[in-house]
Amino acid sequence: MANITRARTGEFLRKLFEVLMAEPEGMHASAAIDLVRSATKLSDYEAGSYPSGGQRFEKILRFATVDCVKAGWLRKDDGVWTVTDAGAKAYNDFANPEAFYKEACRLYAIWKAERDATSAVPVSPAVEPDAIEDAAEKLSVTVESAQDHAWAEISAFLHASDPFEFQEMVADLLRGMGYHVPWVSPPGKDGGVDVIAFTDPLGATGPRIKVQVKRWQSKVDSDGLKSFLASLSNGDVGLYVCLAGFTKDAQDYARNQENRRVTLIDARRFVTLWVETYDKLADEARRRLPLVPVYFLAPQD
Numbered sequence: 001m002a003n004i005t006r007a008r009t010g011e012f013l014r015k016l017f018e019v020l021m022a023e024p025e026g027m028h029a030s031a032a033i034d035l036v037r038s039a040t041k042l043s044d045y046e047a048g049s050y051p052s053g054g055q056r057f058e059k060i061l062r063f064a065t066v067d068c069v070k071a072g073w074l075r076k077d078d079g080v081w082t083v084t085d086a087g088a089k090a091y092n093d094f095a096n097p098e099a100f101y102k103e104a105c106r107l108y109a110i111w112k113a114e115r116d117a118t119s120a121v122p123v124s125p126a127v128e129p130d131a132i133e134d135a136a137e138k139l140s141v142t143v144e145s146a147q148d149h150a151w152a153e154i155s156a157f158l159h160a161s162d163p164f165e166f167q168e169m170v171a172d173l174l175r176g177m178g179y180h181v182p183w184v185s186p187p188g189k190d191g192g193v194d195v196i197a198f199t200d201p202l203g204a205t206g207p208r209i210k211v212q213v214k215r216w217q218s219k220v221d222s223d224g225l226k227s228f229l230a231s232l233s234n235g236d237v238g239l240y241v242c243l244a245g246f247t248k249d250a251q252d253y254a255r256n257q258e259n260r261r262v263t264l265i266d267a268r269r270f271v272t273l274w275v276e277t278y279d280k281l282a283d284e285a286r287r288r289l290p291l292v293p294v295y296f297l298a299p300q301d
Helices: 006-021 029-038 056-070 085-093 097-118 129-160 163-176 222-229 248-255 267-280 283-288
Strands: 074-077 080-083 180-184 195-198 209-214 237-242 261-265
Touching: 006 029, 006 056, 006 080, 006 085, 006 097, 029 056, 029 080, 029 129, 056 074, 056 097, 056 129, 080 085, 085 097, 129 267, 163 180, 163 195, 163 209, 163 267, 163 283, 222 237, 222 248, 222 261, 248 261, 261 267
Parallel strands: 209 237, 237 261
Antiparallel strands: 074 080, 180 195, 195 209
8 A cells, every 4th residue: 555645545534434434324335436536536556456456446445444443433334334423523633634544543543552452362473463464454454355345246136036036036035034924915905015924834823924025226215115014903913025125214214113113124134134034044045145154263362
C-alpha cells in the first residue's frame, strides 16, 4: 500500500461513511464498497489488482475499516456495515480526510495497547509483534472479503430463482427442520398464504404454521405485514419470508404483537437456517440450493 497515502485512504473512508450514514439500518459491505467505487475516480494503480489477486481499492478500503471498527466508529454484523453514533460524530468532527483516518489509527493503537497489556499469551521473540498484527489483519480482511463475495453469489442466486422454486425451498427448509408440510400453494392466487406446516404429521398437536413467501427486491413494510397477519386465525403461527427483508416499522410491529405470533425471515436468516439444517435436507432440496463449506484459518481478535 506504499502508493496510497493516509489522506487518500481517508477519502475512501469518508465516502464510505457518507454512504453508510444514508442507511441507518446498515448496508451489505460489498454494496457499500461498490457505491464508494462508483463515486470515486480511481487511479490506474488503485483500480489495479495485487499479484495475489483482488483489486487494490477494495483491499485498501477493507483494511482501513479495521481501524474504524476498533475505534468504535463502525459495526460489522454478518457482512452488514453500520456507522455508530461515535462514527457519525467523528465524521463531523474530522472533516479533513487525513485527520479522519489518523484519528481512527490513533484509537486503534489505544485499543491494541490495552489489549496487549491484558493479554497472557506470550509472543515468540523470533517474530516481531507488529508483523503478527499485520498478518492477522490481512487474514481478517481476506476472510471477510471471501465471505462477502460468497454471500453476493448466494444472494444473487436466490433473487434470480423462480418465485415458486423459492417457495419450494422454504417448504424444504421446514421439512428439514422437522416440520410436516402437507400443502404448498400452486401457481396462482394463494390468499396470502404460500405454505402450511404442522409440528406433527396429522396436525393434531401444536399450532398451524402459515407461511408467506416473497422473492421481492424491496422490503416489506408494516402495511404488507398487517395484510399477512389478517390471514392468521387464533392459534396460528406466522412465518413471513422475504429476501429483501423488512422495514423498521414492520419489524417493530411484529415485535409488539401480543396475540398473533409472527417470525420475520430475510435472506440472511434464511441462508443461516439452510446451512444449519443442510445435513437434514432431502437430496432434492440440496439440488435447489447447493452449498459447500470452505475452511479458512480463523482470525483471532
